[in-house]
Amino acid sequence: MKNNLVIIPTYNERENIEDIIRAIFLLSTRFDILIIDDNSPDGTYDIVKKLQSEYSDQLHIIERLGKLGLGTAYIEGFKYALKHKYEYIFEMDADFSHNPLDLLELLKSCSREDVQLSIGSRYKTGVNVVNWPMGRVLMSYLASKYVRFITGLPVYDATAGFICYHRSVLETIELDKIKFIGYAFQIEMKFTAWKHGFGIEEVPIIFTDRSKGVSKMSKKIFKEAIFGVIQMKVKSWFKKYKQANTFGKAQNATAQ
Template identity: 35%
Template sequence: MSNDRSPAPTVLIAVATFNEIDNLPLLVAEILEAVPDADILVVDDDSPDGTGRWCQEFAATESRLSCLHRSRGAGLGTAVIAAMRYAVEQEYDLMVNLDADFSHTPQKIVDLLAVAKTSDVDVAVGSRYVPSGGVYGWPLHRRLMSRGINLYTRVLLRLPVRDCSGSFRCYRVATLARLDFDQIISKGYSFFEEILWRLRLAGATFREVPYVYVERERGYSKINWREAVKALYLIARLGLGSIFGSAPRQSAQ
């Protein structure tokens, strides 16, 4: 009797880090327990607190962990692009991106993978803004700001998801391979809106998976008002540029 079952999809879990030594060892342990068949890639931007050094030392004893070391200040968006390029080059089937600060619970990776493995969607989007999703630990002004930015993004970029700014997602790598990463202009947090926009233009399909965002307990957030203003400006450039046929195509910001 022949076995016609297809092999299980290969999965890469990508984590971008800068000064996350208080979180990364615990996070890697929980990811390995939650998804033991997956590999982990840490993209570290020369963290002065030893995050990259710890990763390199642990990777020497754990075959499922790999590290990419980059220069400091290169930007979160370019770190995720580096992970996407790695996933394409190594021919993974799925790539999950999550933050290093436990705002995305590693156990919820299973929910994203369940959708990606059992459907034809190209991006399973971890969503705070669908039923059963939510945010824990944010003050009211931050909740309102996030809701406003997501509405602004949905309208300008015509995205079919409610949570456009979150980074907790599972991407089908074959779909990522259709993109020209050199056209992506965002280096910072607005990358997460821009990549959805470019995937939509490439014909990708999306499904939102509820999760509850939990504010970090250790370390400090890297986002600031300057980064938020840059994101709003970039989203406007992309949205209005596509309407008038002049969307930016060169690296900027």
């Protein structure tokens, strides 16, 4: 069993990609990296391929034909991680909005026996966001409040994209049935893991908006999350979920 794989979807991240890769490889614990690039016209893929000659056993890349959505990128990465027998699988952005040092805290949390999903949380201890416009902070914060109210999901940062999964979570969730492909994907994955009974812990982080490159966030993405939540909740009333035991194994049962 391999230990840790960080999945980083990219589209036009040439200004950040080499720095984030090197920063992760400098950590005291080994993390392998899987870049999933959606045919970036700025040459992101070429930079990663060049770095592979330096980090041949730790750096991996999948090139896709175009912009196919954040959710589908992560699903492809999850399948890769399971196939290659990684135990801990991370989601992370390429733009340093997520501090690579916090990977160590997420791993520490997820290594506990009662936790199978760790979330780098912007909102567990207040609002820990730097350099975002106030309107965007409010939109994100209120979206998580809304998700918590509608679904009962006991998470302060439902749209967070800095995650550590134990492989048991990804083995249990029917990945091909995850519907959303935008940022609502993050909500659906957390909600589904919770319904399966996996232990979730939020680890407070400071989220710093990118200083290089262009954000992919938009109001349309948040609208998908807002309107999709109700549909997701209603469908959950009619679905049976395998319940995870304390060791992250699943047995057939119905979520309450």
